[in-house]
Amino acid sequence: MEKRLIKKDVLAGIIGRIAGDMNLFAPVLDEDNVLFEPVKDGNTALANYKNTKNAPKAFFFPRSETLMRYARKEKGMEFAGLGEEAGQAVLFGVRPCDARSFALLDLLFDQEKYKDPYYIDKRGKTTVVAMSCTKPPYSTCFCTSVGGSPTSADGADILLTDLGDAYLAEFLTDKGAALLKYFGDVKADAAADKKKEEIAAASAGEIKTTIPAREIKAFLDANFEHPFWDTIHRKCLACGTCTFMCPTCHCFDIQDEVKGADGKRIRNWDSCMFPLFTKETSGHNPRPTQKERWRQRFMHKFRYYVDMFGPIACVGCGRCVMSCPVNIDIRKIAQDISKL
Ligand code: SF4
Ligand code: SF4
Structure with a gap:
């Protein structure tokens, strides 16, 4: 797995360069809410935020989605095929719990018995860049009770972790590796891995709510x-x-x-x-x-x-x-x- 170290002051530039080449959505402040919105200028994306008000599932499973169009003709019906195809996109700054929700939804929408072409198209064309929670954002967080963690990489293509003076970027999938060129060439060393492990343990330890999710x-x-x-x-x-x-x-x-x-x-x-x-x-x-x-x-x-x-x-x-x-x-x- 490729790993890079990113200086904090270059993150906005990275976001801006990716956004120059493809659709990029990141958490931004919209009135009182943090929401995933299209971003062109990396400076508008929030690096320090708790979590978005809405879950990002709507990117793959929209609130309302046209599955097909049809028209009645003189003789029978004419079908205009499946809905519109998705374009390439990057979801930047997804919290690990939400990235993990994608992995869970994959099990349903992309399984042996049933493959949902609408979901699969968007999921396949979207690169998910997750941002570890170095501190659990809310007292209501309980990811560690249900199989996740504040630094879980499930469902993500790239995982960023704030190490204090820099971000550790881990490129987890081929889709993630395709964005390597935007992230510079400073390779992460063993010290960065060790620091991430310490941060992961400390952050997980700060989650105070536990529920007996498996036991019940x-x-x-x-x-x-x-x-x-x-x-x-x-x-x-x-x-x-x-x-x-x-x-x-x-x-x-x-x-x-x-x-x-x-x-x-x-x-x-x-x-x-x-x-x-x-x-x-x-x-x-x-x-x-x-x-x-x-x-x-x-x-x-x-x-x-x-x-x-x-x-x-x-x-x-x-x-x-x-x-x-x-x-x-x-x-x-x-x-x-x-x-x-
Ligand atoms: S549990 Fe609460 S949020 Fe859910 S439907 Fe009932 S009142 Fe609404
Ligand atoms: S805590 Fe669990 S059930 Fe409640 S909104 Fe989050 S994922 Fe859904």
């Missing part, structure tokens, strides 16, 4: 009808915020919009928190109340995804904890289950 699996396997499921949903407003903010949630709905003879098929984000998500045409709803919907959300992350793919479908970013208007806390649910 046996309970989940055996207790679909447990009375506990009657307790967690009572405050829930069914607003869907937790699912829309979550980097790994991926419920969607497909609808056709037709105007005159022209139509398009669109995939939109949906949420298992909404009553309509599972309502059938007959009027029957197999998840009739918020109890069943919350049980589904929790089971999907900590039981079903584990059964299907191995990892837990939560990266411990804490966004759902911070964003829920009625303070429902997924960490507490896991902790409470472990005491049953």
Whole structure:
């Protein structure tokens, strides 16, 4: 693996040069929020930020995406193929929890049984440059409980770690190595590796929230009808915020919009928190109340995804904890289950 040392004062220039050659998105301050936005001038990209308000999953799984267009002709229908192809892009400054969410979504959208061409096209053409958390940004972070870490490289093509006076850049994949020319030629030495290891251990040690994410699996396997499921949903407003903010949630709905003879098929984000998500045409709803919907959300992350793919479908970013208007806390649910 190639490794480079980058002086701190040249990072903005590197971002600017990459942005001159291809689309680059980086965290920028937009009013009160830090968001991934297109960047041309490297000085507008934030080097010191906590995390972006929104999870970057929308780059590969957009909120609303046209899957195909069609038109009614005199004789039958004419199809205009799949949606628009993505261009080459760089996502710069993704936090390790969010980069890891890409690796988890890959398991679903790019698997043996099903390959999603829309997701795969964008994922394949985007280089993910992750930025280690040298200090966990929020008290709600719990990445270390769900298989990640503040310096995890999962899902990233390049990992940058702030060593104090310079960044260590690790080029993890071929896509990452293709950007080597922008990063200068100062090779990282063993001292840089050692410093990164120390920073990684210290940062992971500062994560104070732990949840028994793996330990509760046996309970989940055996207790679909447990009375506990009657307790967690009572405050829930069914607003869907937790699912829309979550980097790994991926419920969607497909609808056709037709105007005159022209139509398009669109995939939109949906949420298992909404009553309509599972309502059938007959009027029957197999998840009739918020109890069943919350049980589904929790089971999907900590039981079903584990059964299907191995990892837990939560990266411990804490966004759902911070964003829920009625303070429902997924960490507490896991902790409470472990005491049953
Ligand atoms: S469930 Fe919550 S903490 Fe876990 S990845 Fe989703 S938003 Fe982050
Ligand atoms: S954010 Fe909170 S209130 Fe809204 S659906 Fe999620 S758990 Fe319910």
